[in-house]
Amino acid sequence: MIEVDHLCKRYGKSLAVDDVTFTVRPGMITGFLGPNGAGKSTTMRMILGLDQPTSGTVLINGRRLRDSPAPMAEIGALLDARAVDKGRSARNHLRQLGALIGVDDRRVDDVLATVGLSDVADQAAGSFSLGMGQRLGIAAALLADPAVVLLDEPVNGLDPDGIRWLRTFLRTLADDGRAVFLSSHLMSEMELTADHLIIIGRGRLLADVAMTDFIDQASTGHVEVSTPRANLLAEVLAADDVTITKIDDVTLGVVGRPAAAIGAISLAHNIVLHSLTARQPSLEEAYMALTGDAAEHRARPTVLENAA
Numbered sequence: 001m002i003e004v005d006h007l008c009k010r011y012g013k014s015l016a017v018d019d020v021t022f023t024v025r026p027g028m029i030t031g032f033l034g035p036n037g038a039g040k041s042t043t044m045r046m047i048l049g050l051d052q053p054t055s056g057t058v059l060i061n062g063r064r065l066r067d068s069p070a071p072m073a074e075i076g077a078l079l080d081a082r083a084v085d086k087g088r089s090a091r092n093h094l095r096q097l098g099a100l101i102g103v104d105d106r107r108v109d110d111v112l113a114t115v116g117l118s119d120v121a122d123q124a125a126g127s128f129s130l131g132m133g134q135r136l137g138i139a140a141a142l143l144a145d146p147a148v149v150l151l152d153e154p155v156n157g158l159d160p161d162g163i164r165w166l167r168t169f170l171r172t173l174a175d176d177g178r179a180v181f182l183s184s185h186l187m188s189e190m191e192l193t194a195d196h197l198i199i200i201g202r203g204r205l206l207a208d209v210a211m212t213d214f215i216d217q218a219s220t221g222h223v224e225v226s227t228p229r230a231n232l233l234a235e236v237l238a239a240d241d242v243t244i245t246k247i248d249d250v251t252l253g254v255v256g257r258p259a260a261a262i263g264a265i266s267l268a269h270n271i272v273l274h275s276l277t278a279r280q281p282s283l284e285e286a287y288m289a290l291t292g293d294a295a296e297h298r299a300r301p302t303v304l305e306n307a308a
């Protein structure tokens with residue numbers, strides 16, 4: 001378990017992390033989200049004891065990491081998978097790390113098998129693809145069998161097979177009772193992977209919420225309907241409690257009426273429909289709605305901006 005309590009980090013005049021409190025619980029995957037510069041990496045580095053907080057505390061499994069006789073058995077981390085000696089084999093890299101923390105060669109072979117690197121364990125880490133490098137980084141994080149696993153952007157650069165592998169693998173870690181904490185900018189993947197979300201923006205906590213609750217609360221679900229008579233359909237659907245957005249010449253986005261009602265209204269007015277799709281709110285939509293003001297640098301939105 002990670003307990004972050006009133007954590008602050010000041011760089012000069014700016015507060016990179018501003019009074020953040022949350023808990024990462026065992027047995028589940030907690031996603032850490034926030035726009036660029038929100039303070040995720042700074043928070044993760046303070047959790048790992050790599051940066052000192054300006055104020056506030058972090059407890060790992062109930063105590064400060066520096067008070068633990070075996071920090072790597074408390075929390076294993078993947079911060080930068082490229083931070084390995086490229087000339088050394090994967091097995092030797094892990095053995096050297098293992099020697100430092102009192103882990104034997106058998107455990108090294110076990111974690112190599114766990115992450116699917118047994119067959120290439122004697123190849124130089126420098127010859128590894130990005131995905132293999134990520135697996136090696138995860139193997140290193142698991143070496144001392146920690147109760148907490150922290151991964152900063154582990155999906156970065158993985159191909160679809162690697163992403164799917166990681167998703168399943170993280171679930172296994174959580175099912176084994178570990179607390180898994182990961183950051184990612186890939187919303188669709190986070191939606192498939194995490195059970196719980198911690199969201200920060202401009203250093204402040206914006207949400208600490210179950211994934212399903214967060215998506216359900218977002219009132220961004222809409223129906224997409226396409227018809228060659230889009231203007232007429234927009235007219236007959238118009239009402240105070242309905243919002244209609246013109247996505248293109250033949251497609252409307254409708255909030256406020258279910259697909260069945262839109263189908264019935266279209267039929268009543270003899271409007272031919274080419275498609276009618278209820279779109280569930282996604283994590284991405286819910287996240288964008290929450291963090292809109294918190295993004296440091298925001299491109300102009302392109303989704304549903306062509307209001308009819």
Ligand SMILES: Nc1ncnc2c1ncn2[C@@H]1O[C@H](COP(=O)(O)OP(=O)(O)OP(=O)(O)O)[C@@H](O)[C@H]1O
Binds near residue numbers: 034038040043
């Ligand atoms: N060593 C440092 N010195 C000064 N400012 C820093 C330092 N590290 C981070 N910052 C600032 O702190 C803020 C938070 O940065 P941080 O890297 O934690 O954000 P992030 O959420 O991880 O961003 P990203 O998603 O882009 O990785 C930013 O404004 C950043 O410029």
